[in-house]
Amino acid sequence: xxxxxxxxxxxxxxxxxxxxxxxxxxxxxxxxxxxxxxxxxxxxxxxxxxxxxxxxxxxxxxxxxxxxxxxxxxxxxxxxxxxxxxxxxxxxxxxxxxxxxxxxxxxxxxxxxxxxxxxxxxxxxxxxxxxxxxxxxxxxxxxxxxxxxxxxxxxxxxxxxxxxxxxxxxxxxxxxxxxxxxxxxxxxxxxxxxxxxxxxxxxxxxxxxxxxxxxxxxxxxxxxxxxxxxxxxxxxxxxxxxxxxxxxxxxxxxxxxxxxxxxxxxxxxxxxxxxxxxxxxxxxxxxxxxxxxxxxxxxxxxxxxxxxxxxxxxxxxxxxxxxxxx
Numbered sequence: 001x002x003x004x005x006x007x008x009x010x011x012x013x014x015x016x017x018x019x020x021x022x023x024x025x026x027x028x029x030x031x032x033x034x035x036x037x038x039x040x041x042x043x044x045x046x047x048x049x050x051x052x053x054x055x056x057x058x059x060x061x062x063x064x065x066x067x068x069x070x071x072x073x074x075x076x077x078x079x080x081x082x083x084x085x086x087x088x089x090x091x092x093x094x095x096x097x098x099x100x101x102x103x104x105x106x107x108x109x110x111x112x113x114x115x116x117x118x119x120x121x122x123x124x125x126x127x128x129x130x131x132x133x134x135x136x137x138x139x140x141x142x143x144x145x146x147x148x149x150x151x152x153x154x155x156x157x158x159x160x161x162x163x164x165x166x167x168x169x170x171x172x173x174x175x176x177x178x179x180x181x182x183x184x185x186x187x188x189x190x191x192x193x194x195x196x197x198x199x200x201x202x203x204x205x206x207x208x209x210x211x212x213x214x215x216x217x218x219x220x221x222x223x224x225x226x227x228x229x230x231x232x233x234x235x236x237x238x239x240x241x242x243x244x245x246x247x248x249x250x251x252x253x254x255x256x257x258x259x260x261x262x263x264x265x266x267x268x269x270x271x272x273x274x275x276x277x278x279x280x281x282x283x284x285x286x287x288x289x290x291x292x293x294x295x296x297x298x299x300x301x302x303x304x305x306x307x308x309x310x311x312x313x314x315x316x317x318x319x320x321x322x323x324x325x326x
Contacts, residue, residue: 003072004174004206005060005093007035010069012055016279028278029055031230032069034305037174042200042207044221044238046214046253048275051227053210054098057176060208061095062086073174090121094167098179100159104151110137111147114166122170132169139202140165140195157188161195168199176208181216193220214257218242226250229286230278232305236312246314248291285317293318 097103
């Protein structure tokens with residue numbers, strides 16, 4: 001499959017305010033990530049809160065300027081583009097935000113919100129923008145009379161449909177879906193997920209689907225990357241990851257998924273301790289402070305993401321030959 005977007009050694013550090021400038025500290029939100037998204041693929045990105053998932057999505061759409069690394073879109077480096085040079089990209093790469101309440105401007109009508117990007121980046125006339133917006137509203141299940149209403153007049157599910165409509169109005173190739181269902185009720189989550197899948201088929205979209213809900217990610221994704229403290233620790237096709245997880249962190253995450261049968265339970269793996277601080281991450285493997293399988297090299301040598309089986313990448317000394325060192 002053709003590579004639509006490629007990330008190389010992406011780093012995003014946020015400086016902390018401090019009195020002593022010489023000793024400035026940084027939050028290492030993303031610390032050396034490599035990813036590829038193929039055309040018409042849904043790539044799932046999972047991990048705990050604070051692992052850096054949303055930061056990657058914001059870097060891709062250039063809401064954040066990466067500290068280091070490269071972002072390639074259709075073979076072109078978009079990392080250092082100016083705001084003016086980014087305008088063509090705005091039509092091709094869009095984002096659905098997590099919170100449908102704070103993501104919509106309360107002073108703008110639904111028609112204005114959905115058509116705002118088209119108005120500034122497409123060169124379309126006001127009439128053409130309105131026609132496109134009305135078509136897109138119908139696609140996502142909004143009614144014509146919703147065009148002139150304001151966000152406060154809608155439910156959470158309807159607001160997220162407005163967000164989805166805004167993201168596809170310019171007919172993009174790639175949509176970054178940043179936890180698009182986490183703020184919704186379960187029944188509404190299913191509706192939004194089905195809507196995203198229908199739109200993917202109709203418009204030949206690619207998704208970066210960011211979520212902490214492993215059931216949802218399994219349902220929508222083709223391949224899945226697992227993040228921990230700014231790093232990718234496992235990356236594999238969906239079936240391989242769920243049937244044969246290799247990294248201890250992934251195994252622990254999957255053990256938390258409930259089985260919808262009365263007499264069946266998973267053996268739950270409870271991780272001890274909290275996620276370490278991204279300001280001062282542990283040496284060696286970042287997961288070693290919580291890992292039930294840690295051994296001598298784990299706190300000294302950082303494991304690299306390597307192929308354990310065909311198409312299945314893992315960053316763990318248990319699968320990279322380092323276990324032979326002891």
